[in-house]
Amino acid sequence: MAYLVPSEFVTKMVDAGESKIFMSTKDTVIRAYMAGAILALAAFMAVTIITQTGMPIVGASFFPVGFCMLYLLGFDLLTGVFVLCPLAVIDRRPGCTWGGVARNWMLVFLGNFAGAVTVAFFAAVICTFGFSTEPDKVGQTLGNIGVARTLGYEKYGAAGMATLFIRGMLCNWMVSTGVVGAMISTNVTGKVIAMWMPIMLFFFMVFEHSIVNMFLFPSALMLGGKFSILDYFIWNEIPTVLGNLVGGLAFTGLTLYATHIKTSPKREPARVRAVA
Numbered sequence: 104m105a106y107l108v109p110s111e112f113v114t115k116m117v118d119a120g121e122s123k124i125f126m127s128t129k130d131t132v133i134r135a136y137m138a139g140a141i142l143a144l145a146a147f148m149a150v151t152i153i154t155q156t157g158m159p160i161v162g163a164s165f166f167p168v169g170f171c172m173l174y175l176l177g178f179d180l181l182t183g184v185f186v187l188c189p190l191a192v193i194d195r196r197p198g199c200t201w202g203g204v205a206r207n208w209m210l211v212f213l214g215n216f217a218g219a220v221t222v223a224f225f226a227a228v229i230c231t232f233g234f235s236t237e238p239d240k241v242g243q244t245l246g247n248i249g250v251a252r253t254l255g256y257e258k259y260g261a262a263g264m265a266t267l268f269i270r271g272m273l274c275n276w277m278v279s280t281g282v283v284g285a286m287i288s289t290n291v292t293g294k295v296i297a298m299w300m301p302i303m304l305f306f307f308m309v310f311e312h313s314i315v316n317m318f319l320f321p322s323a324l325m326l327g328g329k330f331s332i333l334d335y336f337i338w339n340e341i342p343t344v345l346g347n348l349v350g351g352l353a354f355t356g357l358t359l360y361a362t363h364i365k366t367s368p369k370r371e372p373a374r375v376r377a378v379a
Contacts, residue, residue, distance in 0.1 A: 105288055105289040105290055105293060106287060106288060106293065107286070107287050107288065107289065109287075109359055109362075109363040110363045110366040110367050110368075111367070111368065112283070112286040112287055113359050113360060113363040113364055113367045114364070114367045114368060115286045116186075116187055116190055116283065116286065116356070116359065116360070117187075117190045117191055117194045117196065117360070117364075119187045119286075120184075120186075120187035120188045120189065120190045120191035120199075121191035121196045121199055123179065123184055123187060123188055123207050124188055124191055124198075124199050124203040124204060124206075124207055125198070125203070126207070128210060131179070131207060131210040131211060131214065132210050132213065132214040133214070134177065134178045134179045134214070135178070135179050135180075135181075135210065135211040135212075135213070135214025135215050135218070136214040136215070136217050136218040136221075137173065137176070137178045137218060138173045138178035138179050138180050138214070138215060138218065138314070139180075139214060139215035139216065139217065139218025139219040139222075139314055139317060139318075140218035140219065140221055140222050141169050141172055141173040141176075141178065141218075142169050142170060142173060142180065142215075142219070142314050142315060142318070143169075143218065143219040143221075143222035143223065143226075143314075143315075143317070143318035144169060144222055145165075145166050145167075145168055145169020145170065145172075146166065146169070146315045146318050146319060147222065147226050147318065147322075148162075148165060148166070148168075148169070149162035149163065149165060149166040149306065150162065150241060150244055150245060150248070150319075151241050152165055153244070154240050154241045154244045155240075159307060160307055162306070163303050163306040163307035164303055166302065166303065166306045167281075167298060167299040167302035167303050167306075170278075170281060170298060170302045171294075171295050171298050171299065171302075174281075174282065174285045174294075174298060175285070175291065175294065175295075179211050179214075180211070180215060180278070180282075180314055181208065181211045181212050181215050181313060181314060181344070181347070182274075182275045182278045182279065182282075182312065182313065182314065182347050182351055183278070183279065183282040183351075184207055184208060184211050185208070185275065185279070185347060185348045185351045185352055185356075186275075186279040186282060186283075186351040186352055186355055186356040187282070187356070188203075188204040188207050188208070189204055189352060189356065190356055190360050191204075192204060193357075193360065194360075194364070212344075215313075215314045215317060216317050219314055219315075219317035219318040219321070220317065220318075220321050222318055222322075223317075223318050223319075223321040223322035223325065224321075224322075224325065226242075226245070226318075226322045227242070227322050227325035227326050230242030230245070230326060231326065238326045238327065242326045243326075245319065245322050245323045245326055245328075246323045246326045246327055246328040247323075247328075248319050248323060249319065249320050249322075249323025249324065249328035249330055249335075250323070250328055250329055250330055252311075252316075252319070252320075252339060253320070253330045253334045253335055253338045253339050254329075254330055254334065254338070256338045256339070257334065257338045263338070264338075264342055267311060267338070267339065267342045267343060267346070268342045268343075268345060268346040269346065270309070270310045270311040270343075270346065271310070271311040271312075271313070271342060271343040271344070271345065271346020271347045271350065272346040272347070272349050272350035272354075273305070273308070273310045273346075273350060274305045274310030274311050274312045274343075274346070274347060274350060275312070275346070275347035275348070275349075275350035275351035275354075275355075276350040276351065276354040276355060277301035277302065277304050277305040277310070278301065278302065278305060278312060278347075278351065279350070279351035279352075279354070279355035279356060280301040280355055281297075281298040281299075281300075281301045281302045282298075282355075283355060283359065284297030284298040284300075284301065285297070285298055311339065311342075311343040311346065311347075312343070312347070313340060313343045313344045313347050316335075316339055316340060316343055317340070320335045320339060320340070321335075
């Protein structure tokens, strides 16, 4: 594994954030759609494994395969662009603005959501034989997850909201470490190992990931979960997104940038410009 030290890859993080800000609308949405769909398929697989084996650690061990696939293919998750795009503005790259960051975040959110909901529908069809029967064991598990991770937080009020936010924050501390992990090696094996470890950790610890939840909760609703769309957004998605933003940017992006950018090699950024 050809390892790059932080001072060598931190500029790559800034370059990546810059390229995403200037990426065309079409490319941004397509890449985000595919990322949301692939991660949702990995979550579906992990829930299936856990249901069949009764061993969460086994499902958590296999879940990172989806994350590794989507990043090796160059697709984008909201949790990843939360970390990378702001660095281009902080580094004062020409043309990079907070408006450009917000545009990227919005497009990636929409693409991730569309991809995850597509797979949620497919999962609901599979678990009910085209909605002709009651959900199978995997479908029942998905429905139970939806209830436990919305109404389960709601019953604790403000304490539940704080717990949800912290779980989201810890989640993207790990996920963003996985995003950076793809940059710390020059070969595929090294990249996969570096991405695999933090993603397995977050999934096994049941931290809250906004894109995984974009699959879990719509599929649970389609499979008869007893909660509303409003419950999902208030008692999961919105606090999770905010926690993901804080955890990824503060604990990973800014710490690496602030402590290594001064010793990082200077080079012209590889800027990707396109007409939106």
